[in-house]
Amino acid sequence: MTAPVQAFDIAIIGGGIVGLSTAMNIARRNTFSILLLEAENRLGSHQTGHNSGVIHSGLYYKPGSLKAKNCVLGRERLYNFCREEGIEFKRCGKIVVAASEDELYRLRNLEARGRANGLHGIRRLGSGDIKEYEPYAGGIEALHVPDTGIVNFQNVSERYSTIAMEFGARIETCAEVRSVSVGPREFMLITDRAEFKAHCIINCAGLYSDRIARMCGLEPGLRIIPFRGEFYKLLPEKEYLVRNMIYPVPDPRFPFLGVHFTVTVDGSVKIGPTSMPAFWRENYNGIDNFNTSEILNILTWEARLFLSNKFGFRTLAVDEIKKYNRKYFTSLARGMVNKMDENGFTQWGAPGIRAQLLNVKTMEMVMDFVVEGDKESVHILNAVSPAFTCSTTFTKWVVGNRGIDLFRL
C-alpha cells in the first residue's frame, strides 16, 4: 500500500542557511504547517557549509540594493542572535588593503560606498597605520572596517534548524525534489521517498534554484553559473602573520571579493576563496556528481562568456587558472601579507561552490539578490554572499513583503 500524501501549508526546498532561516522565521509565527525538504543527508552541505565564515559589514554593496539594505541590519541581527544563543563569534574588524597606486581610487570608492550604506567607524589607514592593526600586512593604504566579524556558520545553521523544529516545522533530509506538478492552489512535490502537497513553495535550492523555478513553471531568463572557490590554510607556525582579517580591493566588474586572509573562530588562518568557473554544479572533487547534460549546458554558457569576454569573464577565468600555480598564488598573497612563502600554506579541505546568477539576455552576472515568483511560489535565485550574514533579515523580507501572501492560506 502506498503511503498517503502528506499536506502542508508551505514547502521550503533546500536546507541551507536561506531555507533554514525562512523555516525559522515562518515557524515562529505558529500559524502555518511547514515542510523543509533537503536533498542531502545533512543540512548545510553546500554553500552554507563551505564559506569564509565572515559576518560582512555592508561595505561593498551598491547603496539601496537588497544586499546593502539587508547586510547592515542583518549583521547586527546575527551578532545579537549569536549572543542570545551562546554561539561563539568575534566582531574583530578587518582591513582592506590597496596593494598599488591603481587600487587607491577603488579603495576610496569603497570607503564612500561604506559611508553611504551607513557604516560607522571606517577609517583610512596610511602604510604606517596599517601595522597597528596587522603588523605583517603589505599595502600602501587601507581601510579599517570595525563591524566585520567571524562565526562558524554551521553552528548558526544548526541553531536555526533546531528553532524551526521546536516551533513545529518538519525537516526531511535525503529528500531531493525530483519534480513538481502545479495544480490549482496546490503543488505536488515528488521526492525519492515520498510525495507531499503544499499550497505554497519557497525555493531556496541554491545551486539548483533556477532548475526548481523552471519545474514550477517559471522561466526567469536566468541561469546559475557555478564558481568554485578553493581555500588554503596557513601552517600553524605561520599563523602569527595575520591577526584578524586582510582583504584585497575587489575588482568591481566581478561579484567576488577576492582571495582574503581570515582568522576563523578556532584560530586557524583561512586563505581564499578563489573564483574559478566550475564545469558542473557540484564540481567539488574529481568527477563526483558529474552530469553530462549539465556540463554541456554550463559549458555552453561559459564558452559564450569566454569568447565575448563579457564583464571580463575571460580575464577572470585566465587569472583564476593561473592561481593554481603556487608561485603565482603566493606572489599575489604577498601583496597583502609580506612574509607569505610558497611552503607556508596547505589545502583547506573541500572547496565552496557559489551559485552565481547569469542574466541570459544581457549576459551579465547579476550583482544583487534576486527573488522571483508570485503569490504561491517564491524563488530565491541569487542568494550569494553576503546572504549568510543577512539570512534572517533577508528571508523575513522575502516572506513579508516580496513573496507569498501568507495570510491568504
Ligand SMILES: Cc1cc2nc3c(=O)[nH]c(=O)nc-3n(C[C@H](O)[C@H](O)[C@H](O)COP(=O)(O)OP(=O)(O)OC[C@H]3O[C@@H](n4cnc5c(N)ncnc54)[C@H](O)[C@@H]3O)c2cc1C
Ligand atoms: C566560497 C564561498 C565563500 C562565502 N563566504 C561568505 C561569507 O564569508 N559571508 C557570507 O555572508 N556569505 C558567504 N558566502 C555566501 C553564503 O555561503 C551563501 O550565500 C549561503 O550559504 C547561501 O545559502 P543557501 O541556503 O541559499 O544555499 P546552500 O547552502 O547551497 O543551500 C541550498 C540547499 O538546497 C538543497 N537542494 C538543492 N536542490 C534541491 C532539491 N531538488 N531538493 C531538495 N533540496 C535541494 C541543497 O542540497 C542545499 O543544501 C560564501 C559562499 C561561498 C561559496
